[in-house]
Amino acid sequence: MWEYCGMARTNEGLAMAQKMVQELRDEFWKNVKIPGNSADFNQSLERAGRVADFLEFAELMLIDAQDRQESCGGHFNERYQTEENEALRDDDNFCHVAAWEFTGDGKAPAFHKEPLVFENVKLTQRSYK
Amino acid sequence: MTKNIDLTLKVWRQKGAADKGRFETYRANNISTDMSFLEMLDVVNEQLAVDGKEPIAFDHDCREGICGMCGCVVNGRAHGAEKGTTLCQLHMRHFKSGDTIAIEPFRALAFKVIKDLAVDRSALDKIIQAGGYISVDTGGAQDANAIPVPQEVADLAMDAAQCIGCGACVASCPNASAMLFTSAKVSQLALLPQGRPEAARRALNMVRTMDALGFGNCTNETECEAECPKEISITNIARLNREYLKSSFFSRAM
Amino acid sequence: MNWITGTLGSSIGKKLMMAITGFSFCGFLTAHLAGNLTIYGGQDAFNGYAAHLHALGPLVTVAEVGLLTFALIHVITGVILFLGNLKARPVRYAVNKSAGGRTIGSATMPYTGVILLAFIVFHLMNFHFVDKTNTTIFAIVSSAFTSPTYVAIYIVAMVTAAIHVSHGFWSAFQTVGANHPKYMPLIRTLSIVFAVIVGVGFGFLPVYIFLLA
Numbered sequence A: 001m002w003e004y005c006g007m008a009r010t011n012e013g014l015a016m017a018q019k020m021v022q023e024l025r026d027e028f029w030k031n032v033k034i035p036g037n038s039a040d041f042n043q044s045l046e047r048a049g050r051v052a053d054f055l056e057f058a059e060l061m062l063i064d065a066q067d068r069q070e071s072c073g074g075h076f077n078e079r080y081q082t083e084e085n086e087a088l089r090d091d092d093n094f095c096h097v098a099a100w101e102f103t104g105d106g107k108a109p110a111f112h113k114e115p116l117v118f119e120n121v122k123l124t125q126r127s128y129k
Numbered sequence B: 001m002t003k004n005i006d007l008t009l010k011v012w013r014q015k016g017a018a019d020k021g022r023f024e025t026y027r028a029n030n031i032s033t034d035m036s037f038l039e040m041l042d043v044v045n046e047q048l049a050v051d052g053k054e055p056i057a058f059d060h061d062c063r064e065g066i067c068g069m070c071g072c073v074v075n076g077r078a079h080g081a082e083k084g085t086t087l088c089q090l091h092m093r094h095f096k097s098g099d100t101i102a103i104e105p106f107r108a109l110a111f112k113v114i115k116d117l118a119v120d121r122s123a124l125d126k127i128i129q130a131g132g133y134i135s136v137d138t139g140g141a142q143d144a145n146a147i148p149v150p151q152e153v154a155d156l157a158m159d160a161a162q163c164i165g166c167g168a169c170v171a172s173c174p175n176a177s178a179m180l181f182t183s184a185k186v187s188q189l190a191l192l193p194q195g196r197p198e199a200a201r202r203a204l205n206m207v208r209t210m211d212a213l214g215f216g217n218c219t220n221e222t223e224c225e226a227e228c229p230k231e232i233s234i235t236n237i238a239r240l241n242r243e244y245l246k247s248s249f250f251s252r253a254m
Numbered sequence C: 001m002n003w004i005t006g007t008l009g010s011s012i013g014k015k016l017m018m019a020i021t022g023f024s025f026c027g028f029l030t031a032h033l034a035g036n037l038t039i040y041g042g043q044d045a046f047n048g049y050a051a052h053l054h055a056l057g058p059l060v061t062v063a064e065v066g067l068l069t070f071a072l073i074h075v076i077t078g079v080i081l082f083l084g085n086l087k088a089r090p091v092r093y094a095v096n097k098s099a100g101g102r103t104i105g106s107a108t109m110p111y112t113g114v115i116l117l118a119f120i121v122f123h124l125m126n127f128h129f130v131d132k133t134n135t136t137i138f139a140i141v142s143s144a145f146t147s148p149t150y151v152a153i154y155i156v157a158m159v160t161a162a163i164h165v166s167h168g169f170w171s172a173f174q175t176v177g178a179n180h181p182k183y184m185p186l187i188r189t190l191s192i193v194f195a196v197i198v199g200v201g202f203g204f205l206p207v208y209i210f211l212l213a
């Protein structure tokens, strides 16, 4: 995630990372070994549950990053930059919050869009100069 | 200077509250003296998991001495022998290669062992629920200096507020009394004007709850003060006694 | 719930009773020691002191009943506290180390207390519930302390008393909430000083009489 879904990402990197996460998750579910049992207090089970969460969340982040074909804030897709290498937003297509609905194991999540509506301010490019 | 040391651990293993529990001996080899006590347990646990055994359950969270989650009795001392530190702040440099370390859970009737070294300390939460708060109406926050508080008093309240609710006072008390904890929680509010309106009821209810939960009676052994990682003073216990007796005999609270 | 029983039945309430009764025993010990010191003045001084005391008549009876009541409260509450504290830690530690808070006094309160109780019974049987018609208290005391066993029992008992009050004295202040940074160091010092006075003051009397005989 640090390499391919960090400060600056590329579409190729994101796609590759998604595949890697999927492989890692398959391996996790195939080889995970949790000492103890689920009937009593089991800290290993707690941790394994957290790792399973991380793996799912990692893929979701990658899916969303690939969907968002713009650069915006902490999400900097190298393909979308201004002449001065600043983040290039695409407010016509991506001025929204994305919510992804779980549709079952191994299935692609369903996309829901919550548009961002600004009444008092006008969207502009942020300037650090 | 960083060194690596080899240790023998005698760890209390107990499946749950119903199990009797027993000591098991483990080797902890090649432990860096830069590690904390909890990191040392992590290393032991990883090896146990690899060997197909159940890792040792122990409580921890922040690992920087502020949350009050960690705590075991190490060689007869709650949070280990260092002064003013929690178990997560105890460094392995305080041990020598070849040492044998006995690790037990905090023991008290009011603290049930959940598993191994993990202990249910929710009894302390129940004491707080009985009155360790102030009731304020919602609305705009009052100006910070509207009620003047002398600096010494504010400092005393802050000292009491340092308590992280770890339960080491109960664990180290020969009587398993929760007086240091309760006194810190009563004092931090009783000292300040904002805490006064409910002070009488608070002292009564918190002490009654503490008694009902099965904690022991304070006999002023002062072991708690010596062991507390936040060095809460027993002058707070004297204040709790004053607050409680004052409320009992002179206030209208029942 | 009646507020008085509710208060006195609570942990702090029981401690309050221990503190008040214990502290009045300290007062009693002081008076008792002051009286006993008349032994150094010789036979007549001591018998004179005893006579003066008994001349107070009903006042003595009131004091005796008061002390007995306080003793019952102190002992019964002490036993209840002790048992409660045992119950509060059903599983003991395998390794138990002090962090430096406890003293010999504080760690042994219930045990020194029981020894004191036994001693007080023994002491009263010897010197209080005896026929004094044809003799004087000085005669009874001097004849008792010709026996090295008696002397030894008394010395042990007085050392025990000293250990008990070395904690009890300051502990009583802390229990009633009297802990002030300006006075607490003094109270703790006084606790030790008082213990030494009790131990040496009472403890030396039997030795003195033994040597005199």
Ligand code: HEM
Binding pocket: B217, B218, B219, B220, C015, C016, C018, C019, C021, C022, C023, C025, C026, C029, C074, C075, C078, C079, C081, C082, C109, C110, C111, C112, C113, C114, C116, C117, C118, C120, C161, C164, C165, C167, C168, C169, C171, C172, C173, C175
């Ligand atoms: C000359 C006789 C005695 C004196 C001067 C004396 C004095 C005291 C004092 C001042 C305390 C401190 C109370 C506190 O901690 O707040 C105390 C505690 C105690 N005394 Fe005595 N006592 C005497 C006899 C006894 C006897 C006969 C017993 C027999 C059982 C006894 C048992 C205890 C116990 C168990 C405590 C500890 C209670 C606690 O700290 O919660 N004492 N005593």
Ligand code: SF4
Binding pocket: B162, B163, B164, B165, B166, B167, B168, B169, B170, B180, B181, B184, B227, B228, B229, B230, B231, B232
């Ligand atoms: S008073 Fe000290 S030992 Fe007791 S719970 Fe608070 S921080 Fe822990």
Ligand code: FES
Binding pocket: B059, B060, B061, B062, B063, B064, B065, B066, B067, B068, B069, B070, B071, B086, B087, B088, B089
């Ligand atoms: S883990 Fe938070 S205080 Fe030790």
